[in-house]
Amino acid sequence: MNPPNNASAPAPLVGWQFALGAFAVALATFMNVLDSSIANVAIPTLSGDLGVSVDEGTWVITLFSAANAVSIPLTGWLTQRVGTVKLFVAAILLFVVSSAACGIAPSLPILLAARIVQGAVAGPLVPLSQALLLSTFPREKSSSALSLWAMTATVGPIAGPALGGWITDNYSWSWIFYINVPVGLFAAAVVWALYHKRETPSRKLAIDKVGLLSLIVWVGALQIMLDKGKDLDWFNSPVIWVLTIIALIAFLFFLIWELTEAKPIIDLRLFTQRNFMGGTVAISVSYAVFFANLVIFPTWIQEYLGYRAVDAGFVTAPLGIFAVILAPVMGKIMPKTDMRRLATVAFLAFAGVFMMRSLYTTDVDVHTLVLPTLLMGIPMAMFFTPLTAIILSGLPPEKIPAAAGLSNFVRVFAGAVGTSLMQNTWNNRTILHHSQLAEQTSATNPTYVQAIANIQTTLHASVFKAQAFFEAQMSAQAAMLGLNDIAWLSAVIFIVIIPLIWITKPSKDGAANAAGAGGH
Structure with missing residues (x-):
């Protein structure tokens, strides 16, 4: 605004x-x-x-x-x-x-x-x-x-x-x-x-009622499909097929209608602008990865490390500390710096933080949990405003509100979709690691037999209880390995999307436009 x-x-x-x-x-x-x-x-x-x-x-x-x-x-x-x-x-x-x-x-x-x-x-x-x-x-x-x-x-x-x-x-x-x-x-x-x-x-x-209705249909169908996919066994379910077809048809109709409508609810022609396209895709993908991890991480802490909700909250809370401290600093740096460099440094820092998380083990201590979360506040402060400035740079003033609205729509929706996709990926990787670990739980494997015997001795438990305890430990190990995969994938995504920043052109009016249009 x-x-x-x-x-x-x-x-x-x-x-x-x-x-x-x-x-x-x-x-x-x-x-x-x-x-x-x-x-x-x-x-x-x-x-x-x-x-x-x-x-x-x-x-x-x-x-x-x-x-x-x-x-x-x-x-x-x-x-x-x-x-x-x-x-x-x-x-x-x-x-x-x-x-x-x-x-x-x-x-x-x-x-x-x-x-x-x-x-x-x-x-x-x-x-x-x-x-x-x-x-x-x-x-x-x-x-x-x-x-x-x-x-x-x-x-x-x-x-x-x-x-x-x-x-x-x-x-x-x-x-x-x-x-x-x-x-x-x-x-x-x-x-x-x-x-x-x-x-x-x-x-x-007047409002573009057809465009709005088609938007609601394809967004709703796609989100429900992603959220229900695991429960309904994905494309083995006719419900998932129907939702997918509805989402695809509604999306294609939405594209055609909005590109031909005189006063569309969303001006898709903005994507023909190089800075808008590159900046919007970069900020949306990065936000999707960031937000998905923000949801998955406390879930893992509580489900598999046994943290209370309040403790999980304090472990994830340091995320915003550096973001608040660096906010005024960024306001002074931005007018003097190429926004693309700031965003690139932020993405590399995100990648480094997620690589740190990819090394977690099941006996990870609080300090090791908190440090990457604390450091994540640094790139968090550095990537949003520069990318917003890139997105809005070079646009005429009358296009700024529409561009800000469209980029925010794509970013927020990417966050919802990214969370669903990451959640499903974590589940799939956990299942894969569990099956690989379970292959070693054979009565002919001396290591497994010795492990069960050690659990019986330590816990004074029966064979059945020892096996149940071993299964719980194995499930926790599989979930941790799945989370490590998610962290590693997140790091790779942040590096891969850096070129999107550099297909944009530098502009001196980007920061001013970003301030004028607002952000989050």
Whole structure:
């Protein structure tokens, strides 16, 4: 979103109204970002309470992201149709209602339905919060407004896992959703009180209904297919075939319609721009890998290392420390540096961190778990803003909002798809390693026989209990080897996509455009 630039734009807030307004808008952003990570460490507990597998519990994250992705392209149309302030407050209130519905959900289907609504109404919160902050600050301090926004958005990955783990262990997973109710009501009340007289004009606009419907169909069919694939044995199931065909046909129809529609809901012609195409693919693939690991890692810690949810949260929380510390530093470095170099360094750093994770063993200590997570905050601070600047560089001002919306849609949807694909890959690699290890569990293998005898002696257990204990240890070893494969694959992906950065052209106006359009 660009800051107001016309004579009729309201004057910036001052005094206590300025401080309170900026805090309330930032709080709404924080609530939204927090909710995207707070559920990660609660998935094992949530799944157990609802009587579903952890794989099914992961849908709580992936369906939220998919719904969020679909709603992002609607933000521009809704803003002009309803008004910035009304839409922002309405989105907060609907987020509060859907959060409460998540908390009281007695079953997974009801919880998923509430999460879909929650993800959909969360779509406009990020760009609208940037627009409101820019109108709150004086024009000459617009960079400070975006820095404040970036700070609140970055604190989420720090607070989310730790807070989610603490709430889950000490109260109930339901409270990770209930916590949004008082926060959201406060933010909505303050924003409405201070901003309702600063409403932007609204007007009736036509919407690309066919494009929107086809978008919902192919995104929904694809996401359900990916999430249900493992349970239904993939393409041995007619349901998976039907979902795949629906997704493919709807996607092809969507492409043709959007490329020929005069006012498409998503301007796919932007992909003809070299910087937009290279930057969007790079940021989407990298975000997909990053976000998928953010979901899988705490699940592994709890399921196979026996960590409590709160402990898993504290292990993953250091991710955002360097991201917060380096945020103001990046603001000073970016105008003086080629964005492509910053993004390249970030991708190499991500690859190094994931290579560190690929060396884990089942007796890994806390320090070894935390160090790569802590270091990951460095490339996290370095890759997002430079790539956003690359994506928007060279575009005319009237194309910036559409480009920002489309790149965000692709990135968020990539995160949902990437999580599903990585989860399935981890399961498949775990099964493969388990079968390879199981080949050695033969009564004719002296090593196996000796291991069972040692377990019997140590635990004073029967042969049956010793074999069960050995099987549990073998399953943990297989899951760890599968996770190592995921980490190694993630490192390779980050290196392989570096050339995408360098097919783009350097541009001096990239950083300014990124600031004007907003980001996350």
